Amino acid sequence: MKGSITKRGSSYSVRVDIGKDHNGRRIQKSKSGFRTKRDAQEYLNQLWMDTQRRELSEEPFDQFVEKWFHTFYRRNVAETTAGNRWYLIQKHLVTYFGQTQLNHITARMLDEFYNEKLDEGLSTKTVRELHNLLNSVLSQAVKWSLLENNPVLVATPPKVRSKESTPWNQAQTEQFLQAIQGKPDETFFILAIFTGMRKGELLGLKWNDINLVKGKIHLRRSVARVKGKGLIVKDLKTKKSKRQISISPYVVKVLTEHRQVQGREKSQFFGYREEGIVFPTNKGMYKDPNNILRTFNRYIEKAEVPKITIHDLRHLHATLMLESGVNPKIVAERLGHSRVGVTLDLYSHVSSDIQEEAAIRFEEAFFQ
Template sequence: MKGSIQKRGNTWTYIVDVGRDPQTGKRQQKTKGGFPRLKDAQLALRKLLSEIDENKYIAPSKETLAEYLEHWFTHYEKRIKVTTVCTRKYLMDKHLIKENPFSNKELSKITTRDIDAFYNLKLDEGYSTSTIRKIHQMLNQAFNQAVKWSKVTNNPVLAADPPSVKKVEMKIWSFNEIDLFLEHCKEERHHITFLLAIYTGMRRGEILGLKWSDIDFEKKTIRVQRSLSHVTNEGYILSTPKTTKSIRYVPIPKMLLDELHSHKNRQKEWNERLGPDYSDQDLVICTEMGSFQDPRNVLRVMKRIMKAANVSPIRFHDIRHTHASILISEGVDIVRVAARLGHANPKITLETYAHLISDVDNEAADIFHNALKTAREQKVSKGS
């Protein structure tokens, strides 16, 4: 493959045939000018021809980012959980296509500077650092694939500087607040829902996806192996938990087993009353018709009870934090707490609850000091 060099005014320009567009079949040319000297243009031309000969040259894509993302997502969605597809699609459509100043810019012309300015724009618009990090991760995956598909030579996202995630302040209940809340929800249908959350630390979706077949009344354990999720155009479905470590056995006390027995008897009454209209799906937490329980209804009930009980307003997920915090304060080691919560790695548990185990660190320091002190004393006594 050969190229040519032409003088245009006071500068030099090279022109090279770089093959045909794989989509349109049209002949493509690479032109670059502005070289002040002939030998500068010749050097650049030789470098380009060498890249073409070694199959290292990638013709810049004329696709806009928006056009590329629509195509890329059909590939990407087959590689993620069906329950994740709708949230990722929403994130892409809203932030990377509709509300993105460079969404109509050619893919090959997008720079790291464009991306950093975009992140700053999202911060100015009031979006959380967590949301911007998710946008960053998706954009990075999209550009990585663009490199693999030879649409761009490099990924400009790699050098971008997304903001660090600011963690939401953890709020937990005291023992007194737990008692007050449970006392005020005794007559509620969701009393068992909140008992499960407080006594197991299970995630909301895991509780709402729990089946009676998951409970071993003899061994006093719950097998966590599914979660209730919402999928656009499909409604609520049962899916696999967050990670493989989320599939776990959670031991429970006899008191909770007794409450579950009572709840099961109430469900039998619903079934008998409704007959064929009752949709028995073996769910522990369900509507009086037997169908999936809308998580939003659980949150509405929780909010009402918190107000009536005059306890600190917290999120449902903070009940999980409360459960973990009590275990740690009672001396249960991090590895066991991580296994009970279904964390992918004990490191996650440690990072989340590190502030609760400072006393343990102090105790370890004393243990180390006392061990050395004892060894010295023994040495002195032997010497004497």
């Protein structure tokens, strides 16, 4: 953008080229009557900034979101989170908004987008996640002075409908364990049920993380599959997730036997590489989480128990502990929750029973 300041008598005037029309002719804007040259220069600077902002806000959504993701967002989140978010952006946001200019995205357009995704069968939780991503994208556009306002702030995303987990009861759990007795990965699922560890945390375990004498497991890393990058091993970062949990004598016995069997079998596998992994492949490397998921689904069919996810074994562990009267704070520490309130919110159906039992105990103690 070209501009000039001219003195006319006792005042100053500004003339600016602000672009070209559809015929290629220059479009000029002028204003006069400025008392000082400084006033004229400030007007010229503001006009330049407004023109620049207008041009930038016309940038297509797909170009901006890619720039935002790779130069800003991915540096501030875990690698697995970045991979999952980029998949959502490509599959849902880019395919919908595409070449739409940033300044043409409205709250009405966003509400139509949410409704369309619900009609496609996406859960309210996923649509809300897309809403949060859009909010991050367009909030950054505002911070970078590319937009005046963020339309996401006045849009109406769906409320998340909580899906209450229904883990197996004790009889079903025993039925499952009996069905997989002696099977490969039996120890993995016993540990999942008896510790409440996440799938990735279990797959990331090494023998030097486990003290079988003291009955302690130190959680230090997790294994995950990231789209476009394959299998990655990441260190647990937060104080709550990087934790120590106690294991029972039964689990110590199971792990001891597992280590003995592993020691005998690894010599039979050609090309086995000793990495000290508790649940390795036949090559001694970390197992793929997707493979353990397929094994779990196969075992569920064999055991003829209701279909649940591996993550539900974590819920099973928490539920049984709370029902047996374990302090919720201890349960939260074992699960690696950031605060005990998260645990109580997730297992409100159990905590209400605990409250009833506490009320009865108080009454009995009071009237003794």
